[in-house]
Amino acid sequence: GAVVSQHPSWVICKSGTSVKIECRSLDFQATTMFWYRQFPKQSLMLMATSNEGSKATYEQGVEKDKFLINHASLTLSTLTVTSAHPEDSSFYICSAKLARRPEQYFGPGTRLTVT
Amino acid sequence: SQQGEEDPQALSIQEGENATMNCSYKTSINNLQWYRQNSGRGLVHLILIRSNEREKHSGRLRVTLDTSKKSSSLLITASRAADTASYFCATDREYNFNKFYFGSGTKLNVKP
Numbered sequence: 399g400a401v402v403s404q405h406p407s408w409v410i411c412k413s414g415t416s417v418k419i420e421c422r423s424l425d426f427q428a429t430t431m432f433w434y435r436q437f438p439k440q441s442l443m444l445m446a447t448s449n450e451g452s453k454a455t456y457e458q459g460v461e462k463d464k465f466l467i468n469h470a471s472l473t474l475s476t477l478t479v480t481s482a483h484p485e486d487s488s489f490y491i492c493s494a495k496l497a498r499r500p501e502q503y504f505g506p507g508t509r510l511t512v513t
Numbered sequence: 514s515q516q517g518e519e520d521p522q523a524l525s526i527q528e529g530e531n532a533t534m535n536c537s538y539k540t541s542i543n544n545l546q547w548y549r550q551n552s553g554r555g556l557v558h559l560i561l562i563r564s565n566e567r568e569k570h571s572g573r574l575r576v577t578l579d580t581s582k583k584s585s586s587l588l589i590t591a592s593r594a595a596d597t598a599s600y601f602c603a604t605d606r607e608y609n610f611n612k613f614y615f616g617s618g619t620k621l622n623v624k625p
Binding site for chain 1 (some may be wrong): 529543544545548553554555556557558561601603610612613614615616617620622
């Protein structure tokens, strides 16, 4: 149980375009989902916390107009990287948790390359 | 922002040996979790330890927590080549158990 999927697993896009990444909890309802970013050989940096039906909460230093997060249902959150630049190239990972449980379950990640 | 630091940054051992990784964090916590990440992949949850627990076991894994020192350790006994991965600790903050912040990670290489 507690499987989280991400789509796509990798994407290449041109500078200036927008890219949407989906995160789904497959066998449970996730009250909260999280988006992380990971640079090569580095740790995960929390970008934002997403609760179903409400606005995402962004960590300090993360541009909310650039990284649009939508959590439309208890099983789906999306991250849209708008007007992508090469410096946005990274590994984006989502996670999901059940209400009142601390464990987070991670998706397999999406590798974004902006050319 | 990152919450913790792990050491060592890299660890190379022979199959069958034990591997110990340490994690230190800065603020009071409710829970601490350990995760494994194989290269370029997502994270696998290994074990969660609560702030009122001192030690926890799961198979070949043993986790300790010392809240007075704000540190935790992960011991992998009888390591296998398949244990080769990066290991991260993640901590919440005392007044917000929803969000977890990751340490810098330890890259473990188990040589066959």
